[in-house]
């Protein structure tokens with residue numbers, strides 16, 4: 001099917017022509033042209049007058065099933081939050097819980113303009129099935145933890161689960177779902193087990209997704225225990241040879257930054273989660289100046305407490321300005337890059353993140369014909385500082401609408417909400 005989206009203001013994220021006023025032609029799954037092409041013969045025409053069209057957002061670090069734990073544990077630091085509250089309740093989760101919570105998160109992400117996400121959790125088949133059904137793109141990984149060494153990790157339960165997930169779902173959903181490997185963090189794994197995971201990632205050529213230097217305590221304890229920073233420990237264990245997503249990175253040393261630059265490691269900034277858990281503020285302006293790819297993520301809905309990427313864009317731009325007392329740090333356009341093209345790179349999505357001919361038709365349509373968006377003089381600034389998630393009207397992945405004019409096309413929102421409310425009642429009994 002050929003779709004023509006016409007009369008739009010298009011934020012392309014293409015450095016050659018960042019803003020185009022005109023049309024986008026879509027042929028099947030890909031963009032045929034951006035601008036004007038009178039030879040294009042559409043089967044369907046969408047008038048986008050009064051709309052901004054831009055690449056769909058990429059949530060490069062999240063734990064989708066945690067939407068089941070929204071407002072379950074708040075106003076605590078990371079260690080108390082994770083070990084006293086989150087890990088115990090997560091032990092009660094079933095694959096059915098994971099499936100419905102992931103479905104709920106897909107609804108929330110689509111409604112707020114997200115087209116792809118990088119997810120770390122467990123019992124991930126439910127998340128993979130939700131991603132396939134929703135039509136979204138997803139990199140999914142089983143968070144691996146091991147607190148005690150064993151003579152052999154061959155029959156390690158978590159790694160077996162990760163490998164089964166890889167065999168069953170890598171490349172599924174017409175290639176929309178990818179499976180990465182994931183050491184949860186250095187403080188939840190022994191160095192030997194880390195080496196085992198790094199080896200496996202190398203063997204499979206799989207991407208790696210992990211948390212690095214989220215808190216000051218994590219760094220201090222790692223240095224005390226292993227004589228090196230979390231980044232140096234992972235490097236010495238053999239990581240960073242395949243595409244790597246490193247979430248948080250609030251406390252990287254200058255040596256760590258050099259490793260990140262040399263090994264082309266992708267940083268994911270999660271400003272809301274870092275603020276809420278009082279972990280600190282990652283100096284991402286400095287990382288970007290060092291030439292490192294920095295993407296954006298929401299983290300899970302238990303530490304955020306939503307999956308709204310527009311809040312992350314807004315905060316990412318404002319925080320660096322305030323902390324560095326420099327209004328030019330992280331421009332509106334930089335913040336949008338973090339949420340689109342940089343996120344796509346972190347997930348290894350080669351033809352997503354920029355609207356140009358030949359790329360995937362992965363885009364969102366934002367209705368800007370609203371009082372709080374009128375008037376405007378700069379499209380990047382309008383989206384970064386004024387647009388709300390609820391202004392997103394339509395979401396397309398690979399030429400297919402996942403949401404059109406506010407209606408989710410791929411998921412049954414009423415049924416998902418019904419199932420989740422039942423599960424919420426069960427969890428409430430544990431409080």
Ligand SMILES: [Zn+2]
Pocket residue numbers: 061062063211247299300
């Ligand atoms: Zn996380």
